[in-house]
Amino acid sequence: MIKNLAIVGGSCLLGGAAVFFISPSRDAWSTIFGSTLGGLGGATVTIESIKKSSKEVIKTQQQIQDLKQEHQQLLAKVQEIQDRHNKLTQQLSRAQGQLTNKRHDLNNLQNRVQEIEQQEQDLKVRLERLRISNPQLETLEQMAAQIGELSQNKSGLEGEIAALNSQLQELANQRNSLAQIEVQYHAKKAELQELTEQIQARTESLQTLQTRQGELEVIRASYDALSAEQQHLQTRIEQLRPEIQGLEGEKQQILQVIQQHRNSLAQIEVQYHAKKAELQELTEQIQARTEALQTLQTRQGELEVIRASYDALSAEQQHLQTRIDQLRPEIQRLEGEKQRILQVIQQHQQDYQEIENLRRQIRNLNAEIRRKMLDLQDIEHNINTANITMNGLRVKNAQLQEEKQRHQEEIDGLKGELENLSNSTEVAMKALKDKLWNHLPTPPWNIGNSGDIEKQFLQSFTAFLNLQGLTFTRRVVNAFHTSLKVQDISALVVLAGISGTGKSELPQRYADFIGAQCLTLAVQPRWDSPQDLQGFYNYIEKKFKPTDLMRGLYQYNHDNQMQNRIVIVLLDEMNLARVEYYFSDFLSKLESRRSGDTYLEIDLGSLPLREEERRLKIPEEFLFVGTMNEDETTQTLSDKVLDRANVLTFGKPENLKLREDGNNSPGVNRPQGYLDYEKFKAWRRRPQVNSPVVRKVKEYLDRANNVMEKIGHPFAHRVYQAITQYVVNYPGVSEVNSAEFRYALADQFGQKLLPKLRGLMIDDYHEELEEMKQLIEQLGDEPLTKAFEKSRNSSTGQFEWKGLIYPEE
Template sequence: MNSQNRTIDWLLAGCPTFAVTIVIALLLGQNMLKSGAIALATSATSVASAAIINGRQMTRLALLEQQITDNNKAEQLRAELPNLQAEYHKLSGKTEKINLLIKEKIKELEIKQASLGRAKGQLAELNQRSQDMKQAIAVITAQKQAIEQRVATLAKNYPDLDKLEQLQAKIAELQLQKAQLQGEIQGLEDKLAAMEYQKVLLRELEAKILDQRVEFERVTTQIQQLEARKKQQETENENLRNKGDRLRQQAIVYQAKLNKVEPENDPLESLKHPLWAENNSKLPVDLPKIISEEKFLHNFIQDIQAQGFYFPERLVRAFHTSLKVQGISALVVLSGISGTGKSELPQLYAKYIGAQFLLLAVQPRWDSPQDLLGFYNYMENQFKPTPLIQGIYQYNRSPELQDKIVLVLLDEMNLARVEYYFSEFLSKLETRRHHPAELEIDLGNCFGKLRSGDLKIPKQFLFVGTMNEDETTQTLSDKVLDRANVITFGQPPKLALINPQKNINDSRLSGYLTYEQFTRWLQKPEENSPLVKQLEIWLNKTNHVMAEMGHPFAHRVYQSIIYYVVNYPGMTDVKSDAFKWALADQFGQKILPKLRGLVISDESIQENLDRLGGIIGAIGDPNLETAFQRARQGYQFQWKGLAYQ
């Protein structure tokens, strides 16, 4: 019985080892027979180990049997029993772990078998592909042999095949050279790109240098202007101090006189002193005797030449037209160097048409409207008028002067800053075409002595100013330029003495030209006429270019140009010389002066000036083209005016 139990124990000890060994052998890729042999060997070892262990246990059991018989050792056996139980439980836990390990290995075995199946399928596929490739190689080998036979045949039939091979070698050599050249070209292109980049950097550097130069010139100009302004301010301050001293001295004298003045003295007495000593007995001219406006101008030019003066015909036409359109362009400015006849032309014109002439000599100290119109002296209780306000007052009070033209000349008007003394008055002039322009001046307590309209600016008053171009004068602002026509007197082509003729009255008018007769030559533009439509195209195109340069013009300038061109003497259609001359006049008087001081070094400005030059060239006036090209020279646009030859 004991031997049977020991045999069973050995089998129980060897079975787990046998199973685990088989699984491990299969995982390591061994076949079933080898796995079984390995497992049996391992199991035998385990059984042998178990037999040894079992022998030891048997010996121990024999001792225990002896001890059992020994009542004295019974307690010791009871003490060892828990240890044996613990060892039994420990062996049971190991058995469970071995069972779990066996299950895991079985699963891994299944996975390996599945992978083995896929590998077998891939191997079969590779074998098939290998067969296909062998067949393809056989076909290619046959083709190669056929080609070699064909080459051999060609070598026999065509002994020049060596030359062909030489040519092929030459072609290969040329292709190599081509590749080398392409490489060199690519290198040169890379160098060119680098040089272009350096060129761009150089342009940017030049632009920066140019900008800095322009900025330096601008700052230098500002410094010079500030220095000139400082000197002017110092001069004005000195004049004001002297004026203050004189006024204080006069105040003392006037105060003494005031104590002796009788109450019935008229504060407006100085306004009533006769301004024009000329006898007004002349009658209005019989206009039908003047054949046309063209004939009028022809006779006027003859009269000028008879008195020994010479002015270009276009300049006279521009002056006459500018006077006609003073309803929309309220001022005519005659600009140029001193001694070119700027002051003589208005006087000759006024004398020829029998108009009253009023000369105002502008002073450098003028800085307010009072210098132009006068002021009320509270110390003397008298209004101190200027010839202008005196003429306006007497004209409105004199029936014999009604509808007679009065030509007012502001001589050297830019000796003082025009905006200071003339801006407010110019705004009044501009309103005359819509409603009466009444002057608002300080008359102390004299308003009760004035009638309504006594200080209204008559529409019969035509205003002309002269400007010398030198370092002592001021420039005109855009406000004045937009409301004026600036006519330039150029350098005379030939210097000559005044040599009047003996008979100079043949072409004179027998009477005076009334304002109503003068305005009969005035034409109102028709919006849909071909002339106005063509002007609209020209001006819109020009204004687009001007806007690109930051100097656009608006409705006032547009309307002024339309009125001027339509009313130019001899105007018939857009193909006439009159149209070309009139449009060129307005480019020189209204548009190009807006570009003064424009920095023209910028590429976009140059492009827009080229576009503007194209428009000017299409007008076809050589004088305008020459003046425009001269103004473009230098860093800034220096417009000197349109000079007539």
């Protein structure tokens, strides 16, 4: 079957004749249509056949449209029959319900008559007793009159019962008729189902015809293109007519041989070339045109198949129309029967009203009889009634006791399950609750918030490090302290460099000095998911296996003593594993703390857990530090991590020194108590847009960003905001000409911008690197200038950033 035929070529002239190419789209037919090589007769034969095919296509489309309309009409008629069937079913159901109600009423009347007869017998017996015991005839005559009235009422009721019996018989007859109608209805319903299946099959046939209609649209498009080509061919034939007159006879012979014996076409072509070598190109066009004719013949065969399918569908439509005509009298008859049943139901409605009136009269009569019988009832009846009521209450009480016992057992079982679940949750959460914080220092420091206080703090901390036998330059201490202050935007401090330079000592001693808790997490090479950092729920042991980080977060959220205390989380040798695998999601959560509260979820499987325990807030009091050893066993940091971190580099020391054992006492020169987070946060300053420091930072960064854009590594708002906040919060930065301003901006060039140039081919960006060099030289920071030159002059021909290393003081 033809699919998606597309014209992708154009026309060209080969030997004075036009050639038109048509190529398939995916699984479409592939064919090449060419022009004839003879006179007007050879060219118009194919065009006429195409016109004929197109007319057949239009005719088939019209027939398909008519068939669709007939199909819609047939569906509407079927829907109408279905609606009538539903209404008839509802009416039949209502009639049956009314018949049942009348039967019920008749039974009630018969029961009532029996009660009246029984009452009449009782009155007669009592009358006999009264005659014996009481000689007063007046009372006896009154009771006899009452008995006579009851007998008359009984006779009247018996007449009504006889009338109702006749009506009941009539209704029974009508029910039998309705049963016959229902049998006929089910038969018609089966025929309707068969008709519906036939319509479904016909619908599928129509869908097939619609698919073929799309194919016919493709053929029509091809026909339109060939029509345009026909006009061009007609003009070309008129031009070639003088040359073709002499070849007319031979062309006719060649066309006949091509149509009857395609396999001998090569021999005919050889003979033809022997007679007319100069007509070789025209012969090739004739062969192409012959293949096009064969393709059209194939399509004509498909049209014949479509026509045969349409004829079959037409016959099927006529058959269905005949069945509909046959069913129409039956439907009309059922409609008349339905109207007759409705009339009968209406008549019965009136009878029902009369029965209701009789029922009300009987109720009034029963009330009167009960009033007459009240004087004749004795105390035993009341006692029996009380006894029966008491027995019933005893049975009910026993049932209630049994139900109470059963409910109590269910409650006890639910309590046991709840206790088991609580115990399971407690067991699962036990590891999280194991005591983590020990020896919390008190009280908080009583210090101010001025810059002088912060300066004194850093001087005291440096002296404390020296007394511990540790030597860190003032710029390293200031950079580390500032990076902790700006963790609301740069959520991680990374201490990188060679092993043994004190990278782990610096955050631990900082925590000791300020009285903060330090959580050290030793990163393992196997870490490859967030669960390695946070912990996981062991479904076999039914226990949560937390890390110290998760224990710290849980206990910080549930321990009031920890509020407003600083916690430093140290990821030791964090690049032994790929940081993006286990820390990337957590780092994004840390960065989002600046916009609002951020939470982690505890997964305990199906165990119940309160919302306040399941969700753990990541407090802003948690400050995160990571250490990195740069060797062949470690992984490098991605740009995503670098953009969200401040990286301090620890290089080879200029002078190797021994640590003095006499000055390593942890309590030397450490203030008592602890630095609370509110006082620490009070040292944080917000950038002011119009301040000279911020304007100067923006001037440098705009120039740097222009160079980075030429290189292909521009930066955006996040980097600008992080650098500006770092510079503003650097200790001692008050004006743009100070050494502290130069140090702070140089730190950020080395931590945020220059690492983005790693792997850059130096020779390809010589001018851009030279422009960056001039900008760095204007900063006037010698360590940054040396680090840039070292990276630029790498022997590998690539820019190898090794980090900004501060010289010893």
